[in-house]
Amino acid sequence: MEFSWGSGPESQRLLLSFLLLAIWEAGSGQLHYSIPEEVKHGTFVGRIAQDLGLELAELVPRLFRVASKGRGDLLEVNLQNGILFVNSRIDREELCGRSAECSIHLEVIVDRPLQVFHVEVEVKDINDNPPVFLATQKNLFIAESKPLDTRLPLEGASDADIGVNALLTYSLSPNEYFSLEKPSDDPRVKGLGLLLRKSLDREETPEIFLVLTVTDGGKPELTGTVQLLITVLDANDNAPVFDRTLYTVKLPENVPNGTLVIKVNASDLDEGSNGDIIYSFSTDISPNVKSKFHIDPVTGQIFVKGYIDFEECKSYEILVEGFDKGQLPLSGHCRVIVEVEDTNDNVPALEFKSLSLPIRENTPLGTVVALISVSDRDSGANGQVTCHLTPHVPFKLVSTFKNYYSLVLDSALDRETISDYKLVVTARDGGSPSLWATASVSVEVADVNDNAPLFAQPEYTVFVKENNPPGCHIFTVSAHDADAQENALVSYSLVERRVGERALSSFVSVHAESGKVYALQPLDHEEIELLQFQVSAGDAGVPPLGSNVTLQVFVLDENDNMPTLLAPRTGDTGGALNELVQWSVGAGHVVTKVRAVDADSGYNAWLSYELLQLSGGSRSPFRVGLYTGEISTTRALDEADAPRQRLLVLVKDHGEPALTATATVLVSLVESGQVPKTSSRAQAGTAGHDAALVDVNVYLIIAICAISSLLVLTLLLYTAFRCSAVPTEGSCRPGKPTLVCSSAVGSWSYSQQRRQRVCSGEGLPKTDLMAFSPSLPDSRDREDQPQTTGDSLAKPRQPNPDWRYSASLRAGMHSSVHLEEAGILRAGPGGPDQQWPTVSSATPEPEAGEVSPPVGAGVNSNSWTFKYGPGNPKQSGPGELPDKFIIPGSPAIISIRQEPTNSQIDKSDFITFGKKEETKKKKKKKKGNKTQEKKEKGNSTTDNSDQ
Structure with missing residues (x-):
């Protein structure tokens, strides 16, 4: 819509009508409004919020804002009613110059979620600029000898308006000598001039004063004038004449100073000084042309002397005059049109208009992260820009509008893998060679609570001696959370359960921050051998995540109970x-x-x-x-x-x-x-009772063999696993295996469900079991065990600390079960007697052996361990050797022997160890007679069997 802008009531009505009928359209994703220039502050432009489909109530919460590149604050939006209004004076000529189209491009940006709208406000021209000549007075010279229809060129006026408002009409004040020549249809040549209609006579009329008036086509019309002073010169018959009245040349931009643009040429038919021509730019030439070009007054060559920029000016019009050197110089005129050709000399420009950072790692795909604006001042292919993003990132660029790109999330994020992305956007134009520019942005990935705290291993084994002081620190658990900040803040707590009739929290506690586990009271091995519980680790995220770890606390026994x-x-x-x-x-x-x-x-x-x-x-x-x-x-x-x-x-x-x-x-x-x-009957009854348990012992032996085999296989697998897990220069060094047991001593452990029985002193089990464990190196020396006559025996050495026991073997500790003599026993009329010896301390000799004790008081003789020294085979007594069961994969031997209840004790079956003969000699010295000596020999044999 076009209209003229005035100051009367009619103009106001027209303005009101224009505002009421202001059109807008949605084309290519944008709104279009139009307003005249020079309207007052507060002039209504359009209901932009309504036209964009936005609610008035959400303008402020969503950070509604309007941005205009390089346009200042010409337009503004009232956030209360969503109306776009004029905020300051709009001058179309200042805004767009002589461009036929003049628009203000607005970018409307709202957040949460991020949206961008493009609004184009067209500024209509009004006739607010009168035509203007370059000077208010112009001096012209003409020889009196000039023939009729001689043309004097004039520089036309300029009007800053466009269209009809810049359509100029010239008129000349009435006179008898000159008429006005109108401009031609060629837009590049203004063609304004004066035509001589009557011959001149300097003596009659030396000077002529004329007024040239120009009127534009606006409503109301605006005019401009220039005074013409024409001086009539004496005869110089021929004026210089140029080869062409119009020269056209194409000049690339950015050419260096001194570059030749064109050479103009004029000729004069006169001779001598009247035929010598001097070239110069017309006095009406614009200062911009004078700053860019220079003409040689002798040769007529035009050179570049300033910076030629296509983006600054696309063409130059140069008016050249040629004067001869006559006493009354005559001149000729021509025009040079210099068209500037564009080169790819402008790098694309990138600008991040909006950033929504940081971005959460659970952000859905397709979310707009940033809005990017690109531009290039060049034209054509040189100004066509394409954008590319750093490869291998979970983002992509989407072209949303002309010269606008959206940075969009393209794949899922994981902060624990990558917490920050350095994105580089590259803009490249279509020139040859092409130019590019980059802009980088750091996209931080915000954490969400998607990782639970994790322990280094699913369970831990802890050994604590009983009778510990209350509140002592027994272990520290530690869990790691891959999240950040409060999502990685781990706290620890017990998973409450019942331990017997008491709560777990009465035994142990865990520090919420450090993960230290404390024993709240002294632990009693006889009450609790294994305290198994779980500790929970939870983070502070929303919702919180957690995991558990199992602690097996073995309470190690101390000698705090007397027999x-x-x-x-x-x-x-x-x-x-x-x-x-x-x-x-x-x-x-x-x-x-x-x-x-x-x-x-x-x-x-x-x-x-x-x-x-x-x-x-x-x-x-x-x-x-x-x-x-x-x-x-x-x-x-x-x-x-x-x-x-x-x-x-x-x-x-x-x-x-x-x-x-x-x-x-x-x-x-x-x-x-x-x-x-009754004593004999009791013995007989006990013997009968023992015989009834033979079958039970057979099953017990089979169970022990099976469990021992399984245990040895487990230990071998565990040892192989530990050796393979610790690289030691290509080989696995032997080391003491770490065993899970509740004692500070022992080399291997086993447990079995056993049936206990109460034996009278007169009875004897029919079946006895001996378990021989593998020999272990021991550097301690063996002490000789002195022979005793029955009062006392030397204390055996402390067993190897690798010996372990199982808690289940103490199941019958409090029952009335007697501990049999070491080895296999046989019943006879004289009572039980020993067939296999007991051995005191270890000995360094290869022949020495070691008998390990039963695993607890009250355990019957079916579970004895015998350990041989290195390289020493099992020694047997003179009597019958017991059967042997060898456990596959283990040097342990299970020996089983069954004897009838009425068998007699053969004293020759006894095995003596150590310094047997030396002991006999000592006893012989104490007895003087042969009868007593024989008795001592018998006693010595009996004593040796005890050892």
């Missing part, structure tokens, strides 16, 4: 064990058995028995089994022995320090007829 004597079964006399023994019994007769248990485990529960020598008494005819507690005779009784013997038995465990208990046994020597028959 406990079991109540005697017969002859209870004030807590003492009262036994009747016939005078006629021989050496080796089992009188009774002292029974004791220890609540501890392992060596702390391995009991030994010693017979204390009462002060002032003679050597007692009785002895006690070192590990069985069986009291037996060392020789045949004679009349010198007191008829009533009081024996004090010391029961001692192998802990450090050792704890002890004492038992009193009253032995009465009686004649053969005075022994109650």
Whole structure:
């Protein structure tokens, strides 16, 4: 819509009508408005919010804003009503010059989510600029001899308006000499001039004053004038004439100074000085042309002397005059049109209009991250720009509008993999060679809570000695969270459960921040051997994530329980064990058995028995089994022995320090007829009861073999795994395996579900088991074990600390189960006797061996361990060797022997170890007669069997 802008009521009505009928259209994704220039502040342009489909209430929350590149604040939006209005004076000529089209391009940007709209406001021209000549007065010279129709060129006026408002009409003040020549149709040549219609006579009219008026086509019309002073010169008959009245040349931009543009040429028919021509630019030439070009006054060559920029000016019009050197110089005129050719000399420009950073790692695909504007001042292919993004990034560029790109999320993000992207956008034009520019932006990926805290391993094994101080630190758990900030802030807590009748939190606690686990109270191995619980690690994210780790806390045993004597079964006399023994019994007769248990485990529960020598008494005819507690005779009784013997038995465990208990046994020597028959019946009944358990022991042996095989296989696999996990110069060095057990000692552990039985002192199990463990290197020397006559035996050395026990083997610790003599026992009329010896401390000799103790008090003789020294095969006694079961993959041997209940003890079956002969010599020196010497030999054999 076009209209003229005036100041009267009619003009105001036209303006109101224009504003009411202001058109806008959505084309190629943009709005279009139009307004006249020079309207007042606050003039209505359009309801931009309504036209864009936006609610008025969301303009402020969504950060509605309008940006106009290089246009200042000409237009503004009222955020209350969404109306676009004129904010300051708009001058179309200042804004767009003489361009036929003049528009203000607005970028409307709203966030949350990010949207961009493009609005074009066309500025209509009004006739607010009058035509203007370059000067208010112009001096012209003409010879009086000029013929009629001689043309005097004039520089036309210029009008800053466009269209009809710039359509100029010229008129000349009335005179008799000159008429006005109108401009031609050629837009490049203005063609305005004066035509001589009457011959001149300088003497009659030396000067002529004319007024040239120009009127534009606007409404209302605006005019401009210039005064013409024409001076009539004396005759110089011929004026210079140019070859062409119009010269056209094409000149590339950015040519260096001194470049020849064109050479103009004029000729004069006169001779001498009247024919010499001097070239110059017309006085009406614009200052811009004078700053860019220079003409040689002699040759007529036009040179470049300034910076030629196509983006500044696309063409130049140069008016050249040629004057001769006559006394009254005459001139000729021509025009030179210089068309500037574009070269690719402008690098594309990039600008980030809007950034939505940081971006969360769970942002959906297709989200717009940034808006990028690109531009190039060149024309044609040189100004066509394409954009590319850094490869291998989860983003892409999408062309949304002319010279606008959106940076869009193209694939999923993971902050834990990459937390920051350095994006480089490259804009390249279509010139040859092409120019490019880059712009970089750092896109930070914001964290979301998508990673749970993780522990280094699913479970930990912790060893804690019992009777720990309350509040002691036993372990520290640590979990790592791959997230950041509060999402990676890990806190720890117990997974509550019941331990027996008490809550787990009464035993242990965990520090919420450090993960340190504390024992709140002293732990008792006899109460809890294994405390298994879980610790939970949770982060501070929303929603929180967590994971658990299992802690197996093994409570290691300490020697804090002294041996406990079991109540005697017969002859209870004030807590003492009262036994009747016939005078006629021989050496080796089992009188009774002292029974004791220890609540501890392992060596702390391995009991030994010693017979204390009462002060002032003679050597007692009785002895006690070192590990069985069986009291037996060392020789045949004679009349010198007191008829009533009081024996004090010391029961001692192998802990450090050792704890002890004492038992009193009253032995009465009686004649053969005075022994109650009930004792014999009890023995017979016990023997029958033992025979009934033979089948049970067979099943027990099979179970032990199976479990031992499984255990050895597990240990081999575990050792192979540990060796393969630790590279040591191509080989795996042997090392002590880490075993999960609840004792500080032991080399391998096993457990079995066992059936316990209560044995009387007279009975004997039919089946006995010996388990031989593999030999281990030991650097400690063996001490000689002195021979004793029954009072005490030397304490065995501390077992190898690699020995382990299983908690299930102490299941019957508190039951009335007696500990048999080491080795395989056979029952006979004289009571049980030993076939295999017990061995004291280790010895460095290859022939030496080691018998490991039973794994707890109250465990019967079906579970003994025998360890041979290096290179020493199993030694057997003179009697029959027991059957052997070899566990595959392990050097352990399971030996089983069954004997009939009525078999007799063959003393030749005893095996002696160590310095047997030396012990015999020492005893021989103590006896003087041969009869006594024979008795000592028998006793020595019996004592050696105990060792």
